[in-house]
Amino acid sequence: MRTIDWVPGPNTGHIRLIDQTRLPGSLVELDVHTVDQLVDAIGRLAVRGAPALGVAGALGVALAVDTLPAQEAMGQVARLRAARPTAVNLALGVDTALAAFRSGGPDAALAAALRMRDQDIAACRAMARRGVDLLARLCPGRIELTVMTICNTGALAAVEHGTALGVVEQLHAEGRLARALACETRPLLQGARLTAWELERMGARYDVLVDSAAASVLAAGGVDAVLVGADRIAANGDTANKIGTFALSLAAAHAGVPFLVVAPETTVDGGTPSGEQIKIEDRGSAEVCEFHGVRTTPEGATALNPAFDVTPARLITAIVTDRRVVRPPEQPGTPALNEEEA
Template sequence: MRTIDWVDGAIELVDQTRLPDECVTVRITTVDELIGAIRRLAVRGAPALGVAGALGVVLAGGDHDAIARLRAARPTAVNLGWGVDQAAAWLAQGREAVLATALRIRDEDIAACVAMGERGADLLAPAETTGRLRIMTICNTGALAAVERGTALGVVQTLHERGRLAEVLALETRPLLQGARLTCWELGRMGARHRLVTDGAGPYLLAGGGIDAVLIGADRIAANGDTANKIGSYALALGAARAGVPFFVVAPETTIDFATPSGEHIEIEDRGPEEVVTVRGVRVAPEGTGAVNPAFDVTPHDLITAIITDKRVIRP
């Protein structure tokens, strides 16, 4: 199964808002439909957004206003704008050239996820060692965040396939529960042992011992190695540093933004109060309650053991 693909002249993608209750594929034929899907998180995850951005340019044709609106649909994830720019650079050569570029980006993302999985598994569990690892992760970084396999969860999948995975502790990831809804769904499909953990319990469990590594993804990596990822990642990094647990960021090279000097220059998306004061449409706070809802936080590079990309291992 692919999270996103080009099929018979349109984008087809898994509607992640419907999981885990049902796995539904929706067909996108206009840029406005794609922007709506991105904003409501029907498609999400840095690599998947890069592919969505490139394919969206095919739908846009020569409509530069639509392309600009697509590029700005989510401000924190660098891959969306990157994918749009890569495809838009071929507009003068015609639609077929744009489509060929978008499909190349799709195929390169698949290859990158395989490479990240292998490089990460080699780093965490070298062939000359034995034993199985307990991994903690946050949000969703599997195939649903890419086209196939994924980033941090792609490493987990490779460890599982090699018989080196003991268990995954997946943080639920408030407020939209991507860990509970999506990561646990993917881990179940791959047959990997896993348990769900509340966000606030993560650092405490790290302090208690028994966790071999924390693996997260990234939506943007600044030039100095600071990383923006799902809110709660920074707390895990602090907990891991205190407990002496290695903390790894797994992301493709395309997520590194050399135009952003450091984490303080990353724009953090605030998604408004509704996602916090309600849970899946059910109100959990009194009427009139406001909320602060940053979708991401920034982990400073000095808390990161290594950044694992499809090309290399970076040790900030």
């Protein structure tokens, strides 16, 4: 199963992606023929997750430059790049394919986008292996592990394999997963809808967990590690991820449970010094004040709806990428990540 891919055509190709808003009820694929359709899909979270957004950005550039006049294409590319401001991979994908187009034309843009797709598949496999090996060192003597996660970091957030949930999948494949605890992830329930769907498909033992129960479950013991993804990792190791991740990191620190961030190297943004400079997207009141179009708050009520929060580096046990495992600096203000192993 691929979350997003390119479908060649006789004249021009198009993008095909899984509409994640239809899960878990229906597995529906969308055929995207215009950048307008892609921006809409990104905005309503039909496609989401940092790695998948990177590939979407690159494929969107390839689509734009192959189907539109140059000036119009550049305007559409700018819209695409700004569709999700917190996730660094979307902008990276756009910039990579755009640079290829400027040096080699539409064919070069598509080739760059397809390389990003293939690199993501390989990166997720590498992260799964590194993550499992790190857990063996952090949890010595534990044959089967119980892990907690938030949001969705599986294949749906990437191309074929996931980041944090990819580690869970590898544990399961090796017979080393006792149970996965998937936080429901309010307000759009990416954990309850998407992560639970992926865990069910892989045949893993799991429970869905109300977000507000996570801290007490961690404090009670029995959870071996918390595994989360990232949408942007600052140069000092501060990490932006789905709202609720910061709360999990605090609870894990209180319980003495390892807290691991699993994300591709492309999510490390050396141009952002710390989490203070990460722009946090607010998605408006409707997602909180309504459920499936039904009002759940009084008329006139508004909501704060930050889509992400920032976890300080000092609360992260380790960051696992496709190339390395790093331990964030212990003291706030240290200028760069400290590499533990290549």
